[in-house]
Amino acid sequence: MVSIDSIPGVVLGGVLLAALVAVGYLRRRRRTMADGGYPTPSERETELETEKPFGLVRWFTTVDHKDIGILYIVFGVVAALWGGTDAMMLRTELITPGKTIWGTETYNGLFTTHGVTMIFFFALPVFFGIANYFLPMLIGADDMSFPRINAIAFWLLPPSLVLVRGGLITEIIGKLLESVGLSALAYPLLALTPIDMSWTMYTPMSSSLANPQIDLALLGLHLSGIATTMGAINFIVTIFAERADDVEWANLDIFSWTMLTTSGIALFAFPVLGSAIIMLFLDRNFGTTFFALEGGGAILWQHLFWFWGHPEVYILVLPAFGLTSLILPKFSGRKLFGFKFIVYSTLAIGVLSFGVWAHHMFTTSVDPRVKASFMAVSIAIAIPSAVKTFNWMTTMWSGNIRLTAPMILIIGGIGTFIIGGVTGVFLASIPVDLVFHDTYYIVGHFHFIIMGIIAMSMVAASYYWFPILTRRMYDQRLAQVQAVLLIVGVTVSFTAMLVIGYLGLPRRYAYYPAEFTLLHQVATAGAYIIALSVFLWIVNFVQSARTGPLVMDADVWNLKESGQFTREWQWFERQLQERRGFERSTPRTPVAEDGGSGGSSDVGDGGEGGGGSDGRDD
Amino acid sequence: METNRVTGAIAGGVAGTAVLTLLLILLEVQTREQIQAFDVIARFVGTPGQTTVGFALFVVAGVVAWPLVFVAIRDYIPRGPDPAAQGAIFAIVLWVAFAVAGRGDLSGPILILYAAYTFFAHLAYGFTMGIVYGHFRGGSQTSREVYAQQ
Ligand code: HEM
Ligand SMILES: [Cu+2]
Numbered sequence: 001m002v003s004i005d006s007i008p009g010v011v012l013g014g015v016l017l018a019a020l021v022a023v024g025y026l027r028r029r030r031r032t033m034a035d036g037g038y039p040t041p042s043e044r045e046t047e048l049e050t051e052k053p054f055g056l057v058r059w060f061t062t063v064d065h066k067d068i069g070i071l072y073i074v075f076g077v078v079a080a081l082w083g084g085t086d087a088m089m090l091r092t093e094l095i096t097p098g099k100t101i102w103g104t105e106t107y108n109g110l111f112t113t114h115g116v117t118m119i120f121f122f123a124l125p126v127f128f129g130i131a132n133y134f135l136p137m138l139i140g141a142d143d144m145s146f147p148r149i150n151a152i153a154f155w156l157l158p159p160s161l162v163l164v165r166g167g168l169i170t171e172i173i174g175k176l177l178e179s180v181g182l183s184a185l186a187y188p189l190l191a192l193t194p195i196d197m198s199w200t201m202y203t204p205m206s207s208s209l210a211n212p213q214i215d216l217a218l219l220g221l222h223l224s225g226i227a228t229t230m231g232a233i234n235f236i237v238t239i240f241a242e243r244a245d246d247v248e249w250a251n252l253d254i255f256s257w258t259m260l261t262t263s264g265i266a267l268f269a270f271p272v273l274g275s276a277i278i279m280l281f282l283d284r285n286f287g288t289t290f291f292a293l294e295g296g297g298a299i300l301w302q303h304l305f306w307f308w309g310h311p312e313v314y315i316l317v318l319p320a321f322g323l324t325s326l327i328l329p330k331f332s333g334r335k336l337f338g339f340k341f342i343v344y345s346t347l348a349i350g351v352l353s354f355g356v357w358a359h360h361m362f363t364t365s366v367d368p369r370v371k372a373s374f375m376a377v378s379i380a381i382a383i384p385s386a387v388k389t390f391n392w393m394t395t396m397w398s399g400n401i402r403l404t405a406p407m408i409l410i411i412g413g414i415g416t417f418i419i420g421g422v423t424g425v426f427l428a429s430i431p432v433d434l435v436f437h438d439t440y441y442i443v444g445h446f447h448f449i450i451m452g453i454i455a456m457s458m459v460a461a462s463y464y465w466f467p468i469l470t471r472r473m474y475d476q477r478l479a480q481v482q483a484v485l486l487i488v489g490v491t492v493s494f495t496a497m498l499v500i501g502y503l504g505l506p507r508r509y510a511y512y513p514a515e516f517t518l519l520h521q522v523a524t525a526g527a528y529i530i531a532l533s534v535f536l537w538i539v540n541f542v543q544s545a546r547t548g549p550l551v552m553d554a555d556v557w558n559l560k561e562s563g564q565f566t567r568e569w570q571w572f573e574r575q576l577q578e579r580r581g582f583e584r585s586t587p588r589t590p591v592a593e594d595g596g597s598g599g600s601s602d603v604g605d606g607g608e609g610g611g612g613s614d615g616r617d618d
Numbered sequence: 619m620e621t622n623r624v625t626g627a628i629a630g631g632v633a634g635t636a637v638l639t640l641l642l643i644l645l646e647v648q649t650r651e652q653i654q655a656f657d658v659i660a661r662f663v664g665t666p667g668q669t670t671v672g673f674a675l676f677v678v679a680g681v682v683a684w685p686l687v688f689v690a691i692r693d694y695i696p697r698g699p700d701p702a703a704q705g706a707i708f709a710i711v712l713w714v715a716f717a718v719a720g721r722g723d724l725s726g727p728i729l730i731l732y733a734a735y736t737f738f739a740h741l742a743y744g745f746t747m748g749i750v751y752g753h754f755r756g757g758s759q760t761s762r763e764v765y766a767q768q
Pocket of ligand 2: 310
């Protein structure tokens with residue numbers, strides 16, 4: 001039998017090194033300028049604008065922030081569909097109390113891969129994609145600070161996804177090889193079965209399960225953490241260094257503020273996760289005892305994991321808050337109420353998010369006095385969240401509300417966030433958590449936030465910026481139906497779970513007592529409604545991107561009227577002019593011709609005093 | 619002109635069948651062989667039990683037969699002149715046959731998953747076939763603007 005163990009490590013290392021050297025050599029030969037220097041920004045621009053290759057080569061070699069943004073978004077959507085298939089299988093298994101189709105082993109695999117895929121490969125990549133595309137435009141930059149690092153950060157993700165989810169793919173390849181008589185090759189592949197230790201990877205289970213696929217998955221997760229950290233550094237540097245002259249901190253738009261905070265959190269949280277993963281990997285393969293009883297024990301893993309894990313939930317939710325704060329005013333016809341306080345609350349959440357991790361450990365043996373302090377901070381973090389919620393409501397108050405699809409989704413997202421947040425405050429109180437810990441109540445709580453405001457703000461952004469992304473308009477009626485279906489599906493499914501948890505059913509079991517059947521079926525019905533809405537979104541998006549009506553006037557949403565025709569739309573207007581020679585919709589709107597810093601109407605929706613009044617004199 | 623249509627149709631068939639096969643393999647992988655999609659195919663094309671023969675017939679049908687039928691009856695398929703949209707509609711008809719003939723002894727909840735997933739896979743088949751066919755039939759760029767006026 002050919003086994004990887006029988007090849008000396010030195011040989012493997014040598015091959016790897018040689019490959020790296022070869023790649024580096026080839027790259028240097030292709031890249032060095034005639035004068036031996038590095039390309040200057042203007043040369044870089046030429047390269048981007050005129051020498052962009054066509055077809056697949058373009059997508060594999062691009063360093064343009066817009067292209068990379070699209071790659072991130074497509075990747076995130078593919079991961080979401082894959083993770084969504086897991087979810088639909090889980091919900092289908094739970095239609096009946098006993099074994100419906102798969103039984104325990106596959107069920108455990110499914111909720112693990114579902115969680116890992118959604119957290120690492122769907123939510124953050126999509127936000128990074130949206131930010132890659134629009135953040136440089138919003139702050140008046142030409143590109144991200146480090147376009148090549150940006151590309152690398154993206155291209156680390158596909159291999160990590162394959163590593164994490166490898167067990168299934170290798171199973172099929174293994175069976176194929178076996179059927180043609182190559183069992184020797186098939187054997188190691190068949191030994192890799194899908195990971196099933198849950199996304200929290202609690203030790204001692206994760207350190208003692210024999211499945212070698214877990215090691216590959218750990219490496220994959222580590223790789224994705226590196227990618228995230230690189231992306232985060234890039235966002236931070238870009239926001240600090242690449243702002244146009246007239247973009248001050250005071251009028252930096254709200255989405256960039258949240259991306260800055262998110263990236264800051266990620267910069268501190270992800271290296272901890274990466275280290276913890278490496279320690280677990282060493283425990284599994286090299287006999288170290290970080291998480292063994294004689295070492296730090298299982299609690300050490302929980303501390304390290306949740307020191308990343310809780311900040312991670314705010315890493316995910318802050319961009320959603322940012323999109324909500326950005327889009328809501330556009331369809332309320334008013335500026336964001338209390339802009340400053342929304343920024344302060346974002347920063348407050350960024351700091352506080354590191355002080356609450358042990359609320360995931362209330363049922364462990366952590367000292368009660370320590371737990372009490374974590375309870376206090378957990379409840380305190382509800383305050384900045386509430387500040388945002390009230391500011392959103394005030395923004396809508398007596399506004400001129402237009403119920404377009406993005407607006408429906410944003411309002412729905414605020415609603416689901418209120419349910420998710422309030423259930424979270426309950427959980428933050430230790431006595432309540434002792435009752436609900438590891439029940440479906442938890443599942444309901446965080447899904448109201450993740451499938452609620454997080455997913456909904458993404459879909460809202462996809463509709464809101466659809467004209468910029470595709471130069472076309474989508475089917476607005478279909479989109480409204482889709483938005484409502486998504487809100488209904490999320491509410492039905494996860495309310496049922498809150499009730500199931502309230503009645504005390506533990507989560508993560510494939511079988512359950514018969515009296516929960518009806519509630520589980522309701523939750524499954526809700527999940528199928530969500531799936532239907534996702535399907536409608538894809539159909540609308542793909543078909544409208546191909547054949548939707550062409551956008552002739554950049555002011556698709558009548559933003560000039562309320563003085564909110566922000567930089568990305570002005571960029572879009574210039575694009576329409578340059579590429580197609582279209583007339584400007586409102587000739588009097590003072591958009592700077594120099595294409596760079598722009599006039600006073602360039603000021604985003606930032607700051608109360610910000611510009612934008614120019615667009616209003618219509 | 620006729621050969622152009624036939625080449626375009628077959629090229630569309632190749633692309634569409636590749637996508638459909640990939641999606642069905644993924645389904646197989648994902649459900650850990652609960653659905654046995656390739657036996658479904660064998661039953662669908664009328665050779666129950668003989669998976670390899672069934673698969674070969676599936677490829678021939680997907681690459682040659684269905685695309686030619688599609689081209690022949692295209693004028694009667696709604697949502698023209700966009701061949702991709704028409705291809706998707708055409709594929710729904712195929713899916714009905716596939717789902718009914720191939721479901722075998724799947725029953726209960728897994729039937730929901732099976733139906734939904736194969737529906738999606740067939741749409742992808744028809745859509746891809748239509749796109750590639752349209753591409754061969756004289757550039758997408760001008761016709762795109764034409765659809766936009768519909
Ligand atoms: C803002 C976005 C939020 C997200 C994305 C989120 C997400 C999550 C997730 C994923 C879990 C499950 C952990 C597990 O596997 O056991 C969880 C649990 C928990 N959440 Fe949240 N949460 C959010 C907000 C809040 C807020 C505002 C609070 C409290 C003020 C809170 C309190 C809790 C507590 C105490 C638990 C632990 C419950 C237990 O495991 O017994 N969460 N949350
Ligand atoms: Cu937490």
